Amino acid sequence: MLIILAFTYNSKVIEDQIPALFKSLTITETKRQMLREQMLRYFNEELEGNGQLKASEDRLVKLERMEKNLQRLYMEEEISLADFKEHRSHIEAERSRLKTNVDSIRQRQHLVKADFEVALQLATQFDFLYRNGNFDQRRLLCETVLKRLHVEDGKIVKPEYNAPFAIIARANGSGTVNYGGRYWT
Numbered sequence: 527m528l529i530i531l532a533f534t535y536n537s538k539v540i541e542d543q544i545p546a547l548f549k550s551l552t553i554t555e556t557k558r559q560m561l562r563e564q565m566l567r568y569f570n571e572e573l574e575g576n577g578q579l580k581a582s583e584d585r586l587v588k589l590e591r592m593e594k595n596l597q598r599l600y601m602e603e604e605i606s607l608a609d610f611k612e613h614r615s616h617i618e619a620e621r622s623r624l625k626t627n628v629d630s631i632r633q634r635q636h637l638v639k640a641d642f643e644v645a646l647q648l649a650t651q652f653d654f655l656y657r658n659g660n661f662d663q664r665r666l667l668c669e670t671v672l673k674r675l676h677v678e679d680g681k682i683v684k685p686e687y688n689a690p691f692a693i694i695a696r697a698n699g700s701g702t703v704n705y706g707g708r709y710w711t
Contacts, residue, residue, distance in 0.1 A: 536680070539680050540675070540677060540680070540682065543681065543682045544656065544664075544668065544682075545653075545656055545657060547682060547685055548652040548653055548655075548656040548667070548671075549652070549653045549656075551649065551652050551671070551691075551694070551695055552649065552650065552651070552652040552653040552654075553646075553649045553650055553694060553697070554650070555650060557697065558646045558647070558649065558650050560697075561646055561693070561694065561697055562642075562643070562646055565639065565642050569635055569639065578627075578631060579628060579631045579632070579635075582624045582627050582628050582631070583628060585620075585624055586621060586624050586625070586628070589617050589620060589621050589624070592617055593614065593617050596610060596613050596614060596617070597610075638690075641689075641690055642690045642693075645690045645691055645694060646694065648670075648671075649691070649694045652667070652671070655667055670688065670691075671687060671688060671691045672685055672686070672687060672688065672691075673686040673687055673688050674686045
């Protein structure tokens, strides 16, 4: 929900500044592709690097080795059946937790990628969508993109964006487009 932190300002004065805000947030197709590549690199680094996913997968491999060693110890009668069952139950519990964690991370990455793709597509069209939308469409666009607006002396001084639009705003559509990108020509 969009919250305007201004209690004594005329909302029309604030509303008149919104088109320029969306125009400055609109990105070019080139910027969209650059941000998309950065996102893909980030996820690839997470998969290959020392991220939570990699650590969980490495621990799963180690648990597999531990279980094989435990079985060998039991078969060679170096540990009792009770000890074997106890250690195996700990391994199985941890394995289950780690598999759930790995699945969750992969699913979350997939959803984040999908959300970011949609956000990037919208970001190439912000200016067009705001200028050509009716009242309800503009309101929906504001609620989707903006978390809140900080206003001083009747001017928007600091917009706060919802995720993932905050990332796009940080990349600041320095090459703004008036018509909303190539999809709307």
